[in-house]
Amino acid sequence: MAKRALLLALLVGAVSFLGFWAYGLFDLDEGFYAAVVGEMNRRGEWITPFYNGSPWFEKPILLYWLAKPTVMLFGTALGPRLPSVLASIGTLCLVGWIGKRKLGENGAIAAVLVLSASLFFSAAGRLMIVDPVLVLCLSAAFFTFYLSLYEDPRWRLVTALSLGFSVLAKGPVGLLLFAALAGTTYWREPLLRPKFKGQWLAGTALMLLVIASWYLPAYMANHAQFVQKFLIEQNLDRFTGGDEAHQIGAIGLLMYPLVLAVGMFPWSLWTRRAAKLDEWPEDQQPFVRYLWRWVLVVLIFFTISGTKLPHYVLPCTPPLALLLGGTLARRSTDRRALFAWLAAAVLIVGALVHSGLTWWYGASGKAELDRLALYVKAQPGAKTISAFQMPRRQKSLGTGKLKIQETSQPSLAFVLDQPLLLTENLDELLALHQPVWIITRQGRITTDDVGLARGSGMALEDSTPPGDYSNFRLFRLLPITKREN
Numbered sequence: 001m002a003k004r005a006l007l008l009a010l011l012v013g014a015v016s017f018l019g020f021w022a023y024g025l026f027d028l029d030e031g032f033y034a035a036v037v038g039e040m041n042r043r044g045e046w047i048t049p050f051y052n053g054s055p056w057f058e059k060p061i062l063l064y065w066l067a068k069p070t071v072m073l074f075g076t077a078l079g080p081r082l083p084s085v086l087a088s089i090g091t092l093c094l095v096g097w098i099g100k101r102k103l104g105e106n107g108a109i110a111a112v113l114v115l116s117a118s119l120f121f122s123a124a125g126r127l128m129i130v131d132p133v134l135v136l137c138l139s140a141a142f143f144t145f146y147l148s149l150y151e152d153p154r155w156r157l158v159t160a161l162s163l164g165f166s167v168l169a170k171g172p173v174g175l176l177l178f179a180a181l182a183g184t185t186y187w188r189e190p191l192l193r194p195k196f197k198g199q200w201l202a203g204t205a206l207m208l209l210v211i212a213s214w215y216l217p218a219y220m221a222n223h224a225q226f227v228q229k230f231l232i233e234q235n236l237d238r239f240t241g242g243d244e245a246h247q248i249g250a251i252g253l254l255m256y257p258l259v260l261a262v263g264m265f266p267w268s269l270w271t272r273r274a275a276k277l278d279e280w281p282e283d284q285q286p287f288v289r290y291l292w293r294w295v296l297v298v299l300i301f302f303t304i305s306g307t308k309l310p311h312y313v314l315p316c317t318p319p320l321a322l323l324l325g326g327t328l329a330r331r332s333t334d335r336r337a338l339f340a341w342l343a344a345a346v347l348i349v350g351a352l353v354h355s356g357l358t359w360w361y362g363a364s365g366k367a368e369l370d371r372l373a374l375y376v377k378a379q380p381g382a383k384t385i386s387a388f389q390m391p392r393r394q395k396s397l398g399t400g401k402l403k404i405q406e407t408s409q410p411s412l413a414f415v416l417d418q419p420l421l422l423t424e425n426l427d428e429l430l431a432l433h434q435p436v437w438i439i440t441r442q443g444r445i446t447t448d449d450v451g452l453a454r455g456s457g458m459a460l461e462d463s464t465p466p467g468d469y470s471n472f473r474l475f476r477l478l479p480i481t482k483r484e485n
Contacts, residue, residue, distance in 0.1 A: 005339070006096055009109045012343045013092045013116030016350030017085045020126040021078045023361035024370045024411070030128040031411030032058060034080045037067045038414040047217045051410065052419050055222055057230035061214040062168040063130045076414065084132040088125030091136045092116055095318050098143045102287040103326045106335055111325030113342035120263025120310075121317045122353045130170050131314045137166035138174055139318045142181060146290050149185070153198035160203030164210025171230075173301075177315070180297045185290065256299050256313040260320065263310075267324045273331070274323040284326070291319040365471030369439070372474050373415040375465050376437050386421040386429055387412055388440040388475075412439065429477055430456045437463075438475040445475055453477065 025034050032051060036058075039050045049056045049064055063083060071079035092112050099108030115121055125132045141162035148155035159178075166174030186193060219226050261268045273279070280288050295316050302312045332338040361367050376385060390408045413420050421436070423429060426449050429436050438445070438460075445460065453460035463476045 003105075006100060006105060006109055006112070009112045009339070009343070010089075010092055010096055012346050013112050014089045016116050016122055016346045016353075017088065017126050018350070019354045019358075020081050020085055022354070023358045024077075024366060025080060025128060025414065026361070026364075026366060027407045027409045027411050029130075030080070031407070031409065031414070032056070033063060033067070033128050033130075034071075034076075034414040035410045035412075037064055037071055037080065038076075038417055039419070040064060041068055041072060042417070047214070048221050052413055052422065055225060055229070057222075057226060057233075059130050060168050060171055060230075061218070062165060063128075063133055065168075066133065067128070080128045080414075081126060084128055085126055087132040087136040088121070091125075091132070091139050091318055094136070094139045094143060095321055098146075099322055099325070101147075103284060103322065103329070106329040107322070107326040109325075109339055110329040110342060111322045113339065113346055114264075114267045114325040114328065115317060115321035117342060117345040117349045118264040118267065118317060118321070119349055119353060120259065120314070121321075122349050123357070124311045124314050126353070126357075129311060131311045134166055134169040134174065135315050135318065137162050137169055138177065138315050141166060141174070141178060142294055142319075145178070145182065146287065148199070149192050149195045150286065153195070156199040156203050157206060160199075160207040161210060164207040167207075167211045168214055177297060177301060180301060181294055184293050184297065188289070188293070189286075253303060255308060255310070256303055256316075259310045259313055260299075260316055264317065264320060264324070267321075267328070270324050270327045271320075274327040280326075280330070288323065288326075291323050294319040295323075368467070368469050369409060369412070369472045370415055371467065372439055372464070372469070372472055373412050376439070376474065377416050379437075383418075383437055384421065384432070384434060385412075385416060385418065385437045385439065386423060388426070388429070388438045389424050389444040390422070390441060391424075409439075426452060430458055433458075433479065435479070436477040438477055440473055440475065442469075442471055442473055445473070454480075 025031055036049045036051050036056055039052070040046070043050060046065070046068075047061075049058075049061065066083035067080055070082040073079065074082060092115060095115055096108045096112045099111040103111065141159045144155040144158040144162065148159060163174055163178055182196075186196060218230075261271075274288075275292070277285055277288060298313060298316045302308065305312075328338060328342075329335065376383065387409055408422060421429065426445075429438065430453060450460045457480055459476075459478045459480050461476050461478070462473060464474045
């Protein structure tokens with residue numbers, strides 16, 4: 001019966017992600033990653049990520065490797081986000097597995113339900129971003145490292161493999177977090193120090209083999225560009241603050257505690273109780289101490305990092321779910337009622353996240369942009385398509401503000417399944433002297449632009465199909481001799 005209860009909890013947690021395919025991709029990170037996957041599939045490429053015709057080393061390869069086959073097999077609606085959802089469900093399974101071993105059946109069930117009933121985990125876990133995959137890899141590494149200290153050192157080989165995949169997911173950050181967690185554990189648990197021996201050489205070799213499976217061929221294919229764009233700009237510069245687009249100022253000191261407090265509400269209200277070590281059973285206290293070190297290491301690391309985005313702290317959610325879920329299970333007098341309420345909360349949170357993202361997909365104008373893209377794609381023949389003046393007009397980076405800034409809408413390349421002409425200058429399109437479909441924001445093309453086109457022997461016509469289009473417009477640029485009546 002108890003085993004079926006844990007399986008039921010995992011099923012409820014998985015059900016909360018249903019509907020992730022019902023709204024299109026959002027043009028922050030999702031649009032770029034999807035466009036890269038689409039272009040890699042068109043090229044038959046497995047090593048160098050490409051965006052709009054050029055190598056694009058924003059992130060390592062693992063998400064692309066996972067999404068390439070899912071997009072080919074399940075299409076552009078289900079395929080892009082499926083790896084993230086499967087990784088999130090995998091993290092729920094890991095939490096249930098380790099929770100059952102270390103906190104008992106009730107603690108495991110509560111932890112699984114608390115994690116899947118957290119807005120932060122439920123929302124981020126269904127988006128096409130690298131963090132759900134990273135969380136799965138780090139959770140596997142950190143849980144098995146704990147088992148290697150308290151049970152069998154051979155678990156350290158699984159730790160090494162998981163760390164290798166974490167590097168393929170998001171670069172060296174996983175290694176830095178692991179080094180900090182292992183170092184603080186060695187420092188704070190002197191009785192464990194003899195248990196640190198064993199399997200390091202073999203583990204390191206396994207980890208390097210996994211990392212080299214992409215880093216080596218990527219370097220051989222791209223040489224200096226790979227070093228500069230990926231290793232330096234996307235890893236070293238981001239941590240040291242060189243990435244100005246993701247800086248948020250002094251509020252960054254409080255950002256991540258607030259993200260976790262709100263993102264895991266109301267379960268975060270039990271944080272103080274979970275922190276009282278003497279209230280935990282004695283046999284669970286070593287695991288509790290380890291989980292708290294995990295949380296603090298991630299919090300401190302990203303707080304001192306120069307680059308900050310809310311989802312960076314997602315690796316805190318599995319240990320916090322175990323701590324909070326274990327506390328709720330331990331203090332509850334009616335376990336069945338607790339699990340029923342937690343299961344109901346999972347479904348409510350899943351529905352709220354789904355409804356919120358569906359609403360934002362429409363309210364942000366992204367739904368109408370995708371309709372325009374599909375309309376153009378359905379037109380017969382080969383097409384030259386331009387995304388014209390899509391990025392923000394203001395110079396301010398705008399980060400750290402509630403308003404989402406205008407982006408270049410990279411998901412257009414994914415929806416259209418072809419490269420785009422990205423331009424701010426109409427003269428570049430006029431110089432082509434050929435028909436061009438132009439997708440742009442409302443008000444970006446003016447009557448002066450129409451006159452400029454006519455002076456160059458081109459007709460610039462509004463070709464937006466019937467419907468509600470208040471954010472984006474569609475134009476056709478045609479040589480006057482080929483103008484269609």
